[in-house]
Amino acid sequence: MKISLIEEIRSIFDQSRSWLKLELEYAKLTAAEKITVLMSSLILGFVCLLLGMVVLIMLAFSLAELFKLMMCPSLAYLSTAGAICVLLLLLYLLRKPLLLNPIARLITRVFFDKKH
Numbered sequence: 001m002k003i004s005l006i007e008e009i010r011s012i013f014d015q016s017r018s019w020l021k022l023e024l025e026y027a028k029l030t031a032a033e034k035i036t037v038l039m040s041s042l043i044l045g046f047v048c049l050l051l052g053m054v055v056l057i058m059l060a061f062s063l064a065e066l067f068k069l070m071m072c073p074s075l076a077y078l079s080t081a082g083a084i085c086v087l088l089l090l091l092y093l094l095r096k097p098l099l100l101n102p103i104a105r106l107i108t109r110v111f112f113d114k115k116h
């Protein structure tokens with residue numbers, strides 16, 4: 001009876017060790033998956049930001065050309081710069097609902113969402 005009890009305890013210990021190894025492997029794979037999703041989202045956001053800046057530059061030049069029809073060229077470029085400064089000020093004032101909250105939701109969803 002003593003030998004079977006020791007063997008049972010050893011078996012339980014071995015099973016718990018293998019279970020712990022499997023849980024650790026699962027945690028590593030889950031972390032790798034979530035980091036991959038987060039990094040791909042960040043890279044996609046960065047690429048969209050770069051392309052958006054190119055579009056903004058093109059729109060600024062076209063707005064300056066439009067303003068040139070109504071005023072002298074120096075005032076046209078100055079008013080275009082002013083319009084961009086107003087947009088930047090709005091972005092700064094609305095940074096929490098436009099930037100911080102979506103990023104926080106993305107990170108929270110990636111790391112804490114149990115659904116796949």
